[in-house]
Amino acid sequence: MKVKLGTFPLVYPIPIVLAGAMVAGKPNYATLGDCGVMGIKPPLVYVSLNETHYTTQGILEHSTYSVNFPTTEMLAVTDYCGIVSGRDIDKAMLFESFYGELETAPMIAQCPVNLECRVVKEFTIQHRHIFIGEVVQAYVEATYLIEKEGQRGIADMTQLDPIIYALDNRYYRIGEAIGMGYQEGKIFKHTM
């Protein structure tokens, strides 16, 4: 039996990322789960921030941002960056920052994956500021890469050990691999 839970955006699982921007000349990082893929070619990734967020200022100023993926070992500092504002705390002190092609999208060295993004579209909807960025470069810690069919790719997402969030306000680990995309349904196809 289905129960109505009301007007609640119960999407799961949610990726936990640190969005990076230059604010008032310094790197700042905001923890958020409102991030996802909007396209592959071109590679589009969005982040949604409150209009009043300190990070929002920086993205509006430079039209660049980064998306950084912490590991579960970084859970405390990641959660912390979602509790405190860059207006009160210098978050640049919490991480080692590095820069790529855009120069105004600070990235976190400790995160195994970083996406450097240039804003291609932005708008406000209610009190949210949505930034859609084109990924100009993806950075991955070398130890997580393997050669697959002549291309470099990610070995296994479990090794990247991401922090997963859900709207029950809990963080989770990733579990084991259970299948391949565009493959599992083929058996089904033959029975139709």
Added chain:
Amino acid sequence: MKVKLGTFPLVYPIPIVLAGAMVAGKPNYATLGDCGVMGIKPPLVYVSLNETHYTTQGILEHSTYSVNFPTTEMLAVTDYCGIVSGRDIDKAMLFESFYGELETAPMIAQCPVNLECRVVKEFTIQHRHIFIGEVVQAYVEATYLIEKEGQRGIADMTQLDPIIYALDNRYYRIGEAIGMGYQEGKIFKHTM
């Protein structure tokens, strides 16, 4: 050492959902991972589809859609709905559909969670059609709900057993809970 992987939208983990719409008078369901939260109050959820997708037609016609969350037991049929088009296969036959307040957003009874959405903003960006919907109702299978602090909520996301995807083209299970949102960072706070 960080390695450049090129212009790749390496967001992870990705939620695997079945987006539902009425197309040519029948329910149709498309598997996608380009879905996420854009806001809580109001509750905003987006889906990104190719302009040519059969489902896109239906959402454009009715300005309504649903987001349905399959379990790992539904992996084969879910993957299948990402391989075949509703133009060729009657996907309504694969599931039991039900309707809520909007009447034109078919939902999948077998999925433990369904979001019924009304489009509040839509745009195209390159070859993608992005629909941002306000959740008018969230439906949850009663067995997954508990009373928490006088409010009904989700017991534990591991019970919902979602299908997780990553851009290594693998599906994963969810792992165990590792902490609480806005709590884990408090220890960190006191050390600053």
